[in-house]
Amino acid sequence: MKGSRPVMTSEAALGRSPGKGFLLQVSARVAAALGAFWRKAPELRHRLDYQAGLLAGFALLTTLLLGLGDLATRHAIEARLDEDMTSSLRQVLPSEVYDNDPLRDTVTIPDTLGDTGQAETRIHIARKAGRVSAVAFKTIAPDGYAGPITLIVGIDRNGTLLGVRVVAHTETPGLGDKIELGKSNWILSFAGKSRDKPGAARFKVKKDGGDFDQFAGATITPRKVVKAVWNALGFFERHQAEWLGAGEVAHGSGRPAGAVE
């Protein structure tokens, strides 16, 4: 092909000084090739190699498009997800217990016992003057009435619940969705509870002899949420030493970091 010459020379030029001229020439040639392709397409369209090539070309183009879309939106999506997490954290960690940024101050704990419904649980640590005051993490009740229920729990360093909120669920509107704060205050009844208070026997819905209300017409949803919170507290106890020790500033109180009070 004679036409390939200008590219050769500009490639040579590129070695010395990469310039706009080269890019312009290349794009002009690509445009010309596409134009020729466009004109010849009707004659070629019944050839098998044309069809295969065209499909490949479309796949390539759409992939390129998606890549660009991802580049353009990735940053914004991450920012939105961070905002979501921050607002969830604010709901379960009272602002007076921390002066750090729990969104960034995290440890990830692998645990295969499944108490949080995840293989790896990311723990957000709240610190006041360097001392761990509370933690918050997501926990999933895998067995909700209509699917998994994602919760976020905030627990202070003594193992007392600061708050629980529902992050995502697919429970029945009008019945099971009373676990949302927007629909009912039920979820607030967890604050102040711990494994010892009221204890395993009463950390259940009333129908099962416990302290927590169920909803008229929906027992399974609150039962599973209560169970998931109980499991989350168990997870907290098992791993307490790992994050209370993490980056703990020694206070010289003589008490070993991570001691259970």
Add this chain to the structure above:
Amino acid sequence: MTGDKFKMVREGLWDNNVIFVQNLALCPLLAVTGSATNGLGMGLATTAVLIASNALVSGTRRLVPGEIRIPVFVLLIASVVTLVDMVMNAWLHEMYKVLGLFIPLIVTNCAILGRAESFAFRQPVRSSLLDGLMMGLGFTFGLVLLGAVREAVGAGTLFANARLLLGEGFRGLEMTLIEPYRGFLIMALPPGGFLVLGFLIAGKRIVDRRLAVRPAVEAAVAERA
């Protein structure tokens, strides 16, 4: 030409409405129309996909032989839907949290493949754009109507949470029709969607019959006189 355009507008919005006449896309229809706002969000997202996919299919139809048109449509539609999904996640995040699950499902909305196949693949880009817009708006109209009825009967509100979709300025659109209202659960569930859809289709048939009878009656009256 203007007559053609008028006909396309009428086809999309009424005569060949995706929901009420073609009875397509019932899956997203029943899933998201628990409220008018969700219907509007889903409708607008689908309209965006329809316009873009119609334009792309029409614009490349010279290159695409009939034998491989379906895989090409699927590629184009899937890419457009994925882009809409990413854009909504990034910039319409509150709405995305409500509709998120259903946005990728627009891919399976047969109305979109249907318009690509039956219209955009045979028509110039400009007509295809108009067709996509009108079919999309007709779909949106159906979704909003269905959502509004289900929301009003099921929860006693109208356009609840509209500000999440349209911005704070539209808070005034949110209405509580009946207060206090205990709710009518079945309307919020898929069976309610089927029930309301049935009544709406019946209602449209009645309107169409009235419209068809009137000119005939007028003609008969004119003849007698």
